[in-house]
Amino acid sequence: MTDLLTLAGVHTHVGRYHILHGVDFSVAEGKTTMLLGRNGAGKTSTLRTIMGLWQASAGQITLDGQRIEACATPDIAQLGVGYVPESMAVFSDLTVKENLILAARDGPLDDTRLEWIFGFFPALRRFWLSRAGALSGGQKQMLSIARAIVEPRKLLLIDEPTKGLAPAIVVALIECFAEIKRRGATILMVEQNFHAAREIGDSVLVMDNGQIVHRGEMSALANDVALQERLLGLSLEAHQ
Structure with a gap:
């Protein structure tokens, strides 16, 4: 190993x-x-x-x-290396979509991977154009994890x-x-x-x-x- x-x-x-x-x-x-x-x-x-x-x-x-x-x-x-801090750090003034765009350093968002993420966290699709600061604590945690896995790490x-x-x-x-x-x-x-x-x-x-x-x-x-x-x-x- x-x-x-x-x-x-x-x-x-x-x-x-x-x-x-x-x-x-x-x-x-x-x-x-x-x-x-x-x-x-x-x-x-x-x-x-x-x-x-x-x-x-x-x-x-x-x-x-x-x-x-x-x-x-x-x-x-x-x-x-992807990092999900305990503080659920997200950009509160940006939308869910904008948070994920910033996390996708290697290029535009991959639609197939997004669909995979939405399968686990459907709330992110529902609040796609909402400000991250308006999300609940659980939804912010979903977004924080999605940011870390939006591209393969x-x-x-x-x-x-x-x-x-x-x-x-x-x-x-x-x-x-x-x-x-x-x-x-x-x-x-x-x-x-x-x-x-x-x-x-x-x-x-x-x-x-x-x-x-x-x-x-x-x-x-x-x-x-x-x-x-x-x-x-x-x-x-x-x-x-």
């Missing part, structure tokens, strides 16, 4: 705060890796560091054989996509990510919803205090309540 993304001894400082403390892990190509941990463990900071939003102060980040820890965020995106970094969403929308997201994976995408996802993590994840990384403290198969962690409680402080069922 080929590793698409590798972090080796990655440290991140934000101001005077030392956030990541020598993070080491690899993400296998074509697989979905879940990044779990207690609040404040460093999960979002890890995604931000990979994406270049925060600069690694030490260590190496390698994407498909290329060092990227010193690259700017736009350059990392051009290498085929080599790697998707996704931060808590199901947080605060209605169960029906969560089901649609799970189906969407499963189909993205079937199409060959590699996903690194932070998620607290156990059902989503269990359904989507192939492997799992658990963080604590800015370090990786566990790595293994998602199915093995899902079936070991004692390990869940030791690593996360409570069973994964309680994260739903």
